[in-house]
Amino acid sequence: MSFLVDLLTKQGLVTAFAVVGAIIYASHLISKYLTGGRIHGSAIAILAGLGLAYWGGVATHGQKGIADVPMFAGIGLLGGALLRDFAIVATAFEVDVVQARRAGLLGALSLALGTIIPFGIGVAVARFYGYTDAVSLTTIGDGAITYIVGLVTGAALGASSPVMALSIGVGVLKAIIVMIGTPFLAPFIGLNNPRSAMSYGGLMGTVSGVTGGLAATDPRLVPYGALIATFHTGFGCLVGPSILYFTVRAFTG
């Protein structure tokens, strides 16, 4: 047994690849057989990750979730700032600029509204719950844009880990609500054509939520929603730690 623990500890990052792969595999099985594909496998996997982090916190009384368990320290490297930023930048490679230009004004408008509205609500709710410092307010507000924007902002501004976890929590829950709720919302909000799918992608932002939700509504709408939604995180990462932070700081002093 101690041989196995030693092996897994020594092979940190390799262990992390295997563990995360197993989590995602199990999550996709759960998605397929227990939810009929309604809840996206990625969303379940992220929830499982948060669950493991909770368990890690209980077991070790540390601050870094399951990464505080020596055997799983590689998860800290795999999910750390370096590889995270690297992979997020890589997702920009799949944005189709020609198609994006066709979205034009509608995409830009929905993108701007989809950034400002969630941010405003996030900041207001955080303020209501007693947060007063600009860093925490901005991080939680940005989490309401998408969890990635919340993370990038939190990391850039040096937010505390509990605030980061809240920020992710808001973003992940938003993604899950969008995923589950889209098919039910669709008839009421006119979501049945490419243009409305684009404004939906821009306003909801969360790529996993939008693609999962649109797939459950009408698979043909997925690329249009995803196209604008993929810009959402980049746009949020650009304005989150800068313009939005300065705006909040101007109010909090």
Added chain:
Amino acid sequence: MTIYGVALLAICTLIGVGLGDLLGMALHVKANVGGVGIAMVLLISARVWLSHRGALSAGIKLGTEFWATMYIPIVVAMAAQQNVLSAASGGPMVVIAAVLTVGACAGVVALISRIDKGEKP
């Protein structure tokens, strides 16, 4: 060559994060200002430039797309190392913020799709 794609991604990330750091210094914030966003714009521009020159090889695509597909696993690993225990105390806040956000944005989508329909020929 796959490494060209990985290197392109690395260069864009380095320049973007570097500019974000410099911007932070210029604005007197101890923070990286939009570094990841700048890096994304750089990578999109690089891809457009390469494909216009017909130089977008399969290797370059593989090298960057591999990392793009690793994004969800990395997010899962990232979720697994958050301080969830202390966040759990803020439970209702998370739910309220998420529900209000989705509700408000769905309302705006409904509004836009009404206006948009009216404008179309």
